[in-house]
Amino acid sequence: MSIQVFGTPVSRGVAIGRAVLVASSRVDVAHYFVPSERVDQEIERLRQARDAVSAELATLKRDLSPDAPAELSALLDVHQMLLHDETMSAATKQWIVERHYNAEWALSAQLEVLARQFDEMDDEYLRERKADVEQLAERLLRYLARVKPGQTAAPVAPEIVHTRDFGGEEPLVLVANDVAPADMIQFKRSVFTGFVTDVGGRTSHTAIVARSLDIPAVVGAREASRLIRQDDWLVIDGDAGVVIVNPSPIVLEEYRFRQRQSELERARLNRLRHTPAVTLDGQAVELLANIELPGDAAGALESGAVGVGLFRSEFLFMNRGGDLPGEEEQFAAYRDAVVAMQGLPVTIRTVDIGADKPLDRMSLQELRHEHALNPALGLRAIRWSLAEPDMFRQQLRAILRASAFGKVRILVPMVAHLGEIRMTLDALTRARQQLDDAGCAYGEVEIGAMIEVPAAALMVGRFLDHFDFVSIGTNDLIQYTLAIDRTDDAVSHLFDPWHPAVLRLIDETISQANARGKDVSVCGEMAGDAAFTDLLLAMGLRSFSMHPARIASIKQRVLRADTRRLLANVDAVLRAEDPALEAARLFSAAIVH
Numbered sequence: 286m287s288i289q290v291f292g293t294p295v296s297r298g299v300a301i302g303r304a305v306l307v308a309s310s311r312v313d314v315a316h317y318f319v320p321s322e323r324v325d326q327e328i329e330r331l332r333q334a335r336d337a338v339s340a341e342l343a344t345l346k347r348d349l350s351p352d353a354p355a356e357l358s359a360l361l362d363v364h365q366m367l368l369h370d371e372t373m374s375a376a377t378k379q380w381i382v383e384r385h386y387n388a389e390w391a392l393s394a395q396l397e398v399l400a401r402q403f404d405e406m407d408d409e410y411l412r413e414r415k416a417d418v419e420q421l422a423e424r425l426l427r428y429l430a431r432v433k434p435g436q437t438a439a440p441v442a443p444e445i446v447h448t449r450d451f452g453g454e455e456p457l458v459l460v461a462n463d464v465a466p467a468d469m470i471q472f473k474r475s476v477f478t479g480f481v482t483d484v485g486g487r488t489s490h491t492a493i494v495a496r497s498l499d500i501p502a503v504v505g506a507r508e509a510s511r512l513i514r515q516d517d518w519l520v521i522d523g524d525a526g527v528v529i530v531n532p533s534p535i536v537l538e539e540y541r542f543r544q545r546q547s548e549l550e551r552a553r554l555n556r557l558r559h560t561p562a563v564t565l566d567g568q569a570v571e572l573l574a575n576i577e578l579p580g581d582a583a584g585a586l587e588s589g590a591v592g593v594g595l596f597r598s599e600f601l602f603m604n605r606g607g608d609l610p611g612e613e614e615q616f617a618a619y620r621d622a623v624v625a626m627q628g629l630p631v632t633i634r635t636v637d638i639g640a641d642k643p644l645d646r647m648s649l650q651e652l653r654h655e656h657a658l659n660p661a662l663g664l665r666a667i668r669w670s671l672a673e674p675d676m677f678r679q680q681l682r683a684i685l686r687a688s689a690f691g692k693v694r695i696l697v698p699m700v701a702h703l704g705e706i707r708m709t710l711d712a713l714t715r716a717r718q719q720l721d722d723a724g725c726a727y728g729e730v731e732i733g734a735m736i737e738v739p740a741a742a743l744m745v746g747r748f749l750d751h752f753d754f755v756s757i758g759t760n761d762l763i764q765y766t767l768a769i770d771r772t773d774d775a776v777s778h779l780f781d782p783w784h785p786a787v788l789r790l791i792d793e794t795i796s797q798a799n800a801r802g803k804d805v806s807v808c809g810e811m812a813g814d815a816a817f818t819d820l821l822l823a824m825g826l827r828s829f830s831m832h833p834a835r836i837a838s839i840k841q842r843v844l845r846a847d848t849r850r851l852l853a854n855v856d857a858v859l860r861a862e863d864p865a866l867e868a869a870r871l872f873s874a875a876i877v878h
Contacts, residue, residue: 287531290513292481292506294526295492299544300479300501301537302456304517304530305384306397306510307464314389314426319381327381331374331388334428339368341424364421372399373418389429396422398515458519462510464491479521481509481528486777493760493810499551499834503528554837558589562840564822565847572840573632573830575808579618582625584833589840592630594756594830595696595808596622598680599636612679619687630692632756632830633684634735635677637666637698661770666699671708681716688728695732696756701740706751733804737761742790745797755798756830759809763787782811783865788820792859795824806830816865818842819872820858823851 307316319327346361367373373395380391396418403415458479480495485504495502501523503509513519513530520529520540529536562570573594574585578601585593601610601618610618623631670677684695697709713732720727736742737758745755759782764771766787769780781787791807798805806828811817813831815838821829822843829839854871861867 287529287533287536288512290481290503290506290509290528290530292503292509292526292528293486293492294523295485295487295504296480296495296498296500296502296523298499298501298523298547299540300456300458300519300521300523301540301544302458302478302519304460304513304515304519305457305477306394306513306515307390307459307461314393315387316390317387318385319387320385324381324385327388327391328378330429331377331381331392331425334388334425335368335374337428338421338424339365342368360417363417367418367421373421389426392422392425392429394515401514458521460510460513460519479519479523480504481506481513481519481521483507483510486771487780496810496813498832499838551837554841557837557840557844558587560589560840560844562843564843565845566849568822568827568848570822570843571806571828572836572843573806573808573828574833574836575830576622576833579621579625581833582622582631586626586629588833588836590629590833590836592632592692593622593626594632594806594828596631596633597637598633599638602636602638609676612683615680615683616686619684619693620690623687623691623693626691628691630694632694632696632733633687634696634698635667635670635680635684638669659770661764667697667705667709668699671705671712674712677712678716678719681713682720682725685716685720685727685730686725688730689726691728693728693730694754695730696735697732697752698735698758699737699741699761700734700748701738703744703747703751706734706748710751735761735808736794737809738765739790742794745794746801749798749801749803752803754804754806755794757791757794757805757807757809759787759791759807759811762790762809766790782814782817783863783868785859785861785864788859788864791821792824792855795821795826799825804828813839815839815842816868819846819851820855820868822846822848823855823858823872 342361342365346358376398377388377391377395380386380394381388384391386394399418400415403418456478458481459477460481462483463485464480464482477500479500480491480502482491482502482504483506485491487504492502492504501521503521503523503526506528509528513528518531518537520532520537521527522529522540529540532540562572564570571591571594572589573592574581574588574590575595575597576582576585576593577597582593596619598615598619601615619631619633622633664672670680681695684693687693695713697706700706700709710732717727731753733754733756734741734748734752735758736745736748736755738761741748742757742762748755760771763769763780763782763784767779767781767784769776771777771780791811795805805826806812807821807826808830810831811821812829813835818829818839819842831839851872857871858864858868
């Protein structure tokens with residue numbers, strides 16, 4: 286039966302594919318694909334977990350006191366029976382063999398299937414056996430995570446992550462309650478052609494990543510992960526915010542037509558990737574790429590980026606089971622990115638650990654504490670780095686060493702105080718001195734600040750006394766200017782990039798940097814949103830940094846722009862009661878003429 290699920294449209298286009306559910310679990314579950322040669326090994330891990338849990342259950346039964354209720358012994362027998370039931374074990378193996386899920390993911394996927402079957406049973410006694418299956422699966426997951434029952438489970442860092450398509454000929458669509466940033470790292474270059482999540486708004490992490498990848502997505506679909514089953518056929522309408530489950534042949538064909546039209550448009554845009562980004566009046570515009578890992582550099586080059594405007598180094602620190610990368614590991618990563626960019630500049634942001642990107646070395650208690658104290662306003666970004674001086678100098682040394690292999694710039698996140706600038710520059714001086722003492726080579730490095738809190742935007746003139754360049758992080762700048770936690774569903778609808786206060790802060794930052802002759806770029810989501818391209822050009826911006834997938838679309842906008850005409854309209858937009866409406870009216874006219 287075909288049904289429709291409604292949510293918030295966050296990334297345009299149409300995706301069609303089989304549903305892959307990432308189920309929620311009381312135990313953290315790592316999700317990653319394993320290559321063909323590791324399938325048998327993964328099944329062996331599963332078998333060992335089953336045998337260990339079986340032995341554990343046998344020991345529990347053997348150690349029961351003689352006066353223990355008979356029901357306890359019977360319960361353990363039920364768990365043993367479920368453990369060896371083919372519905373559980375054979376089907377779980379099937380997920381590994383056919384989909385190449387890791388053992389934990391396969392187990393949680395099968396648990397989801399069984400849970401739904403139990404929910405649909407008429408017999409109350411049998412329905413209650415769902416809890417037994419869940420408890421048993423949890424024991425297996427804890428064993429796989431090498432954590433004994435009763436201890437706090439820690440996420441397992443994937444040993445192997447591959448991005449090839451293990452889904453055969455059929456495209457896959459990810460369905461989840463939510464997708465953690467660390468899982469996004471695994472998923473973002475993989476097989477998924479679309480995303481559906483139960484929670485989230487237009488500014489949730491999943492939405493931002495989906496938009497940056499230009500992948501159709503619907504978030505806030507509330508019951509999607511409960512209503513959709515593994516392998517259901519799905520159509521994601523990213524323009525309307527609708528997910529159609531098991532569509533009829535007529536509906537499916539209509540959406541296939543729309544999908545083909547969209548693909549033709551993208552292919553047309555891709556032909557622009559090596560065309561210089563120059564406006565009609567001859568203004569050269571720099572289109573840079575945002576990346577998370579060194580391997581992303583190849584995609585940046587392929588997209589036509591003329592450098593990396595934002596290397597988010599914090600992704601090297603996440604999903605590691607609590608370990609932090611050392612100097613050598615970081616150096617290798619930064620060097621690889623620099624070498625891969627073949628002489629083009631690479632801007633590396635120092636670690637930006639924050640509310641939506643916590644380190645998994647934090648305990649559950651620390652996370653609860655962070656949550657209770659509003660972590661968006663707490664110890665994050667440069668504040669966290671300055672509170673961990675050894676870690677910070679390690680990172681600075683690693684970045685400096687990478688600069689011996691090409692042009693590197695250092696970007697400091699969330700600076701608000703002049704004192705933070707002085708401490709950061711002191712740390713950089715010490716890092717250079719340590720490298721000098723050790724005889725390590727490094728090159729000239731420019732240092733810049735992210736403008737992402739109102740204090741920084743208002744103080745940008747003073748900041749530019751100390752920095753070589755600034756980069757405007759619009760996502761956080763909007764959040765902090767409007768006092769909106771963009772991860773909070775209850776207020777995320779108030780997140781407004783067109784708010785006059787936000788536009789004035791951006792305009793002032795660009796104007797001040799241009800007046801001082803210093804580089805200024807925008808690396809937040811507004812840089813990759815064509816709706817803002819004309820306005821940012823009109824404000825004087827000549828450097829945009831975005832996900833590589835967005836570069837062709839923005840370049841098309843740049844090629845059609847005439848900055849002299851756009852400039853005449855910028856004041857009217859800034860003064861307008863509804864800047865979005867005014868920009869649409871004025872700038873569309875400027876392009877036509």
